[in-house]
Amino acid sequence: MRISIAMMTAVALAAEPNDWPQFRGPAFNPVSSNAQLADRWSKTENIEWEATVAGRGWSSPVVANGKVFVTAVVTDGASKPPQTGTEYSNQYVAELTKQGLSPKEVEAKVVERDMELPHEVSLHYLLYCLDLKSGALQWKREFYAGRPPGGRHRKNSFASETPVTDGKAVYVYIGNHGLYAFDFKGKPLWKTALESSPIYLEFGTGASPVLKGDQVLIAADAQKHQYIAAFDKRTGKQLWRTNRDIGGPPGEMARRSGWTTPYVWTNALRTEIVTIGPRTAISYDGEGKELWRMSNMTEMPIP
Secondary structure (H helix, E strand, O other): OEEEEEEEHHHHOOOHHHOEOOOOOOOOOOOOOOOOOOOOOOOOOOEEEEEEEEOEOOOOOEEEOOEEEEEEEEEOOOOOOOOOOOOOHHHHHHHHHHOOOOHHHHHHHHHHHHEEOHHHOOEEEEEEEEEOOOOOEEEEEEEEEEOOOOOEEOOOOOOOOOOEEOOOEEEEEEOOOEEEEEEOOOOEEEEEEOOOOOOHHHOOOOOOOEEEOOEEEEEEEOOOOEEEEEEEOOOOOEEEEEEOOOOOOOOOOOOOOOOOOOEEEEOOOOEEEEEEEOOEEEEEOOOOOEEEEEEOOEEEEOO
């Protein structure tokens, strides 16, 4: 598999204020302030360039200082192809159940068709840097090779977390595995290993990191552990971690996993770090202290 990256003309000509440094853009939403941005495009219309790089990944490209960064994973040998369309595993479960299969037989067939488990694949995790104006590959770095920390659904990838950049370094997060930092020339700056925990039904990970000042923030909700944490962007050292217990009791069938990217919200009162988790939204201050939460759409202020 390969990833094709197409950059629209207006983006390719954009100046630094129109950089796209993180998942959903500089304002944490998929909105650009560039008035010249094309509102329609195709494989041939309003395309400045197209580049193809090896690997598969659902991460979004990020742009800063004339560079485009994107992650991908190359699989040794065969890999289950992506699942397209609107059909999900639930439809397949209903079809198999209608055929009279037992729950255990249904589960086995769904896993066989839709899930790719760690023992089935060996991977190479890659970070690519391309030139914004031309699409030329400037460098690539393999930052991990081996078995993945968990499985994935065919509608997910092993590289679904979008990197984040401050214009000087780029920070890469692989859920249940670790954080990595590189400078703009591809030099590794630091890496921080993180503990692994199963994801609900082996769906895979997908929560992206964000920056708040000198902090790299992640929200990691899995079946055994749930937390939000901040790391020093200069060293990778953990600054603080707040554990949380949301979405039901620990166990394989209670959905405690989440795929949320933290939202740094500056309002009239303060700056908050807002996260969405299983059945719950929680806001924290810059040191990880809980400010408020909403559960089942009912606000529950913290005393």
